[in-house]
Amino acid sequence: MEIEIATIGGYEEVGRQMTAVRAGDDVVVFDMGLNLSKVLIHDNVETERMHSLDLIDMGAIPDDRVMSDIEGDVQAIVPTHGHLDHIGAISKLAHRYDAPVVATPFTIELVRQQIEGENKFNVGNDLVKMSAGETMSIGDQVEMEFVNVTHSIIDAINPVVHTPEGAVVYGLDKRMDHTPVIGDPIDMKRFREIGREGNGVLAYIEDCTNAGRKGRTPSESVARRHLKDVMTSVEDYDGGIVATTFSSHIARVTSLVEFAKDIGRQPVLLGRSMEKYSGTAERLGFVDFPGDVGMYGHRKSVDRTFKRIMNEGKEKYLPIVTGHQGEPRAMLTRMGRGETPYELDEGDKVIFSARVIPEPTNEGQRYQSEKLLGMQGARIYDDIHVSGHLREEGHYEMLDALEPEHVIPAHQDMKGFAPYVDLAASKGYQLGRDLHVTRNGNMIQLVD
Ligand SMILES: [Zn+2]
Numbered sequence: 001m002e003i004e005i006a007t008i009g010g011y012e013e014v015g016r017q018m019t020a021v022r023a024g025d026d027v028v029v030f031d032m033g034l035n036l037s038k039v040l041i042h043d044n045v046e047t048e049r050m051h052s053l054d055l056i057d058m059g060a061i062p063d064d065r066v067m068s069d070i071e072g073d074v075q076a077i078v079p080t081h082g083h084l085d086h087i088g089a090i091s092k093l094a095h096r097y098d099a100p101v102v103a104t105p106f107t108i109e110l111v112r113q114q115i116e117g118e119n120k121f122n123v124g125n126d127l128v129k130m131s132a133g134e135t136m137s138i139g140d141q142v143e144m145e146f147v148n149v150t151h152s153i154i155d156a157i158n159p160v161v162h163t164p165e166g167a168v169v170y171g172l173d174k175r176m177d178h179t180p181v182i183g184d185p186i187d188m189k190r191f192r193e194i195g196r197e198g199n200g201v202l203a204y205i206e207d208c209t210n211a212g213r214k215g216r217t218p219s220e221s222v223a224r225r226h227l228k229d230v231m232t233s234v235e236d237y238d239g240g241i242v243a244t245t246f247s248s249h250i251a252r253v254t255s256l257v258e259f260a261k262d263i264g265r266q267p268v269l270l271g272r273s274m275e276k277y278s279g280t281a282e283r284l285g286f287v288d289f290p291g292d293v294g295m296y297g298h299r300k301s302v303d304r305t306f307k308r309i310m311n312e313g314k315e316k317y318l319p320i321v322t323g324h325q326g327e328p329r330a331m332l333t334r335m336g337r338g339e340t341p342y343e344l345d346e347g348d349k350v351i352f353s354a355r356v357i358p359e360p361t362n363e364g365q366r367y368q369s370e371k372l373l374g375m376q377g378a379r380i381y382d383d384i385h386v387s388g389h390l391r392e393e394g395h396y397e398m399l400d401a402l403e404p405e406h407v408i409p410a411h412q413d414m415k416g417f418a419p420y421v422d423l424a425a426s427k428g429y430q431l432g433r434d435l436h437v438t439r440n441g442n443m444i445q446l447v448d
Contacts (some may be wrong), residue, residue, distance in 0.1 A: 009062025152388030166202030271322030324331025
């Protein structure tokens with residue numbers, strides 16, 4: 001059976017991920033992501049109304065025109081998890097394929113909400129839920145399986161396409177977490193089995209984000225302990241404490257809610273995306289927040305909540321807000337600019353349970369936000385975070401578990417691939433033979 005891989009997006013950048021695997025006449029598409037920084041750099045761009053081709057020209061979504069060179073039918077569009085760089089282009093591209101979107105329940109719900117907000121295209125693809133550990137048939141001879149992985153968003157999986165020539169494992173995005181705060185540990189046992197059963201692993205496509213960092217990525221439980229230490233240390237402070245984190249990071253938001261209660265404060269979730277992700281996770285039963293935890297997304301209800309906090313006393317509350325990267329329109333940035341009814345005083349605490357995404361725009365915006373908060377007297381606690389991506393030893397363990405015949409680094413630019421290429425070379429892989437460094441829009445023929 002012919003096996004071919006099209007590396008469509010996310011091979012020259014982090015963002016706009018998209019890869020297609022053809023096995024005989026059947027094609028599976030993994031991820032259709034959005035590179036948000038390419039959108040935000042322009043003022044007042046509303047992607048909801050934009051045409052795909054304009055977004056492709058901006059470099060914001062994958063240029064999927066290469067798909068017309070693939071001789072086969074797309075049977076499924078499979079986003080691995082709900083981050084925007086993996087699902088953000090589904091509302092712009094999926095309608096061009098006569099195939100369902102297949103993903104885990106939390107991811108499917110985020111895809112559904114995204115399609116609902118789309119104003120330009122009518123996206124009618126079926127939305128099919130499939131959980132980790134389950135399989136589905138792709139054509140006559142191919143099966144797709146979801147293996148449970150751990151990442152900075154719940155319900156993440158790595159899809160595996162089982163072909164007569166061996167398995168193709170799509171390895172974006174994960175860390176090796178054996179004690180995640182929510183959900184099951186990464187299923188390393190299954191990865192080891194897949195490496196040894198049948199014809200083994202034909203190809204492994206891997207997320208190289210942290211390949212250049214030594215050692216292993218700590219578990220979410222480490223970030224949780226760090227956060228508990230910080231919050232306990234300010235337990236006796238009788239002024240304002242404000243926290244921010246990735247709103248899609250449900251495990252972290254849950255820890256913040258819990259520790260707020262522990263130090264005698266009422267947690268309240270503020271900001272549009274805070275309300276969206278936490279509300280969705282709660283509706284689907286992934287978390288069970290205490291009944292009195294408020295979630296407010298619209299600016300008016302947020303400002304009303306801030307007024308209530310100022311009236312009743314800042315020492316009674318822990319606002320958990322958007323704005324960990326200093327995004328200009330996010331809640332914490334507005335607080336820094338003095339645009340909300342919440343007034344910061346000398347000595348008030350601001351907890352960043354997030355790391356600055358190392359990118360000039362983010363770094364500049366975050367710097368500005370911290371300075372503005374500091375000018376009002378706020379004390380900053382930053383970097384209370386662990387990454388969602390494997391470091392060097394995690395990558396080593398994955399190669400050891402899967403023993404893939406071919407390796408394809410992804411989810412980075414050329415510079416980002418380099419440390420992974422070194423690691424794979426040390427395991428005996430050779431560039432151009434079985435280690436395929438590629439670019440957006442290329443095809444790799446593995447079996448002809
Ligand atoms: Zn991700």
